[in-house]
Amino acid sequence: MKGKVYLVGAGPGDPELLTVKAARILREADVVLHDDLVTPEILSLASSSALVVNVGKRCGRKGVVQEEINALMIAHASDGRAVVRLKGGDPLVFGRAGEECDALGEAGVEFEIVPGVTAAFAAAAAAGISLTDRRFASKLVFLAGRRAAASLARDSSGGGIACDATLAIYMPGEFYGRFAEELTAAGWSADTPCLIVSGAATPGQKIARTHLRNLPQSPRLPAPAVLIVGAVAAERRTAPFESEPPAEIYAALASERS
Ligand code: SAH
Numbered sequence: 001m002k003g004k005v006y007l008v009g010a011g012p013g014d015p016e017l018l019t020v021k022a023a024r025i026l027r028e029a030d031v032v033l034h035d036d037l038v039t040p041e042i043l044s045l046a047s048s049s050a051l052v053v054n055v056g057k058r059c060g061r062k063g064v065v066q067e068e069i070n071a072l073m074i075a076h077a078s079d080g081r082a083v084v085r086l087k088g089g090d091p092l093v094f095g096r097a098g099e100e101c102d103a104l105g106e107a108g109v110e111f112e113i114v115p116g117v118t119a120a121f122a123a124a125a126a127a128g129i130s131l132t133d134r135r136f137a138s139k140l141v142f143l144a145g146r147r148a149a150a151s152l153a154r155d156s157s158g159g160g161i162a163c164d165a166t167l168a169i170y171m172p173g174e175f176y177g178r179f180a181e182e183l184t185a186a187g188w189s190a191d192t193p194c195l196i197v198s199g200a201a202t203p204g205q206k207i208a209r210t211h212l213r214n215l216p217q218s219p220r221l222p223a224p225a226v227l228i229v230g231a232v233a234a235e236r237r238t239a240p241f242e243s244e245p246p247a248e249i250y251a252a253l254a255s256e257r258s
Pocket of ligand 1: 012013037087088089090091092093094095117118119120122123169170171172197198199200201202223224225226
């Protein structure tokens with residue numbers, strides 16, 4: 001029997017945001033290699049006979065981790081197993097999936113990608129904003145942490161990212177001050193709305209609003225968090241702030257399992 005690797009998006013946390021396909025593949029998997037951000041509720045969907053391994057960066061290993069993950073996927077698939085490489089959000093968004101696909105391809109291992117709901121989309125839904133509301137934005141830019149701060153001030157044309165963009169900044173970490181500085185230097189108004197969503201679509205979801213001017217002093221919400229910058233972030237349609245997703249979802253899943 002030939003094995004196969006599935007690069008699967010687990011979504012932002014809420015098990016109901018897993019695709020039907022992701023849930024099926026997870027149930028059928030022989031091996032699940034998952035990142036730290038994947039919640040226990042989602043992992044509990046795997047078969048009790050499956051080998052489930054946390055290969056996340058925060059589980060203490062460094063350096064060769066990516067090569068190790070590639071080797072594990074290849075070894076299990078070569079032994080004929082169905083391997084799920086389970087990543088938070090969408091597997092192709094800031095997740096090193098490109099490197100993993102290259103390694104699988106070079107090893108001649110068959111693989112398939114199952115998309116997921118990326119954090120920025122869950123954050124926008126939680127706050128009730130449209131990231132591409134045509135009245136305020138004409139583009140959506142995905143950026144990641146440290147590298148975002150460096151690239152904000154210059155795009156390929158040598159200018160800054162135009163102010164009609166919505167920025168979805170993943171892993172904003174310690175860089176709020178730098179984002180604010182770079183963007184205002186590139187001509188963005190200090191009044192540009194900013195939204196920070198922590199733990200989107202999880203029971204700990206928190207939403208904070210500010211403006212570029214106050215971003216450096218804004219409270220650091222716990223990781224994982226995304227920062228959304230742009231005029232669309234001022235909109236407010238659904239969720240009241242500091243709201244939580246319905247706890248009954250988790251309760252229902254727990255009782256289904258027991
Ligand atoms: N592939 C993932 C992103 C991986 S990078 C995706 O598509 O969402 C990890 C970063 O994603 C975190 O540092 C954080 O910025 C963001 N993130 C992941 N889950 C999140 C959540 N539930 N709420 C807010 N941000 C989240």
